[in-house]
Amino acid sequence: MTEPARAIPLLGEVSLALVQQVEHRLDGGFTATRIAGLPGELQQRSGRPSHRIRLCGELIGADAGDQLATLQKAAADGSELPFAADIGTALKLQNVVVTWFHAAAVAGAPNRYRYEIHLAESPPLPPPAELDPFGGLGDFGLGDLGFDTDLLGDLADLAGQVAGAVDAALDAVNAVQALAALADLSVPDPCGLLAPLAEPLQQIGTAGSSLVSAAHKLGAAFGGG
Secondary structure: OOOOOOOOOEEOOEEOOEEEEEEEEOOOOEEEEOOOOOOOOEEEEOOOOOOEEEEEEEEEOOOHHHHHHHHHHHHHHOOOEOEEOHHHOOOOOOOEEEEEEEEEEOOOOOOEEEEEEEEEEOOOOOOOOOOOHHHHHHHHOOOOOOOOOOHHHHHHHHHHHHHHHHHHHHHHHHHHHHHHHHHHOOOOOOOOOOHHHHHHHHHHHHHHHHHHHHHHHHHHHOOOO
């Protein structure tokens, strides 16, 4: 029976055809906490760490020196590299970095090197945070509650109109109070012509004072005088 062809691990542009051992290691990211009266320990996970890959093998052939130089440069620079191997099929690795590298030349065998490489997963960073109106409340606050934030501009315009109407009302009340002040003037009235107007003017003055107080409070509420 013919065995299926073995996939060759690829690290960056280097094909590791003579790899002899490929290992995958993953720390679960759990922190053990002892609790009185609880047998064992409570395991709390802070997050999954990076996948770790260990490769051991040889580089042989005329281009072994160039492959070795490429691996050494990747280890020295710390640059990210794509990695593909059977052992990483389910891991969905995108990029890795070389965290540890060891190489040895084989005595009496030119263009032959033994190596050991430790790799760590290097996931892409999340997208940068974006500023939204109302400090991001559009995603989980006013927007989700069905509140149309465009109405705020209309409400501001309405408030300005109310404030203008309040100012006009204040002017009218001031005119009424000025008319009511005639009741307090000491005007000679030998014929008694102003006597019938005294009581109505006094009532107008009392009502005007109440209107002024109410108008001032309404104007303050809408940003008016």
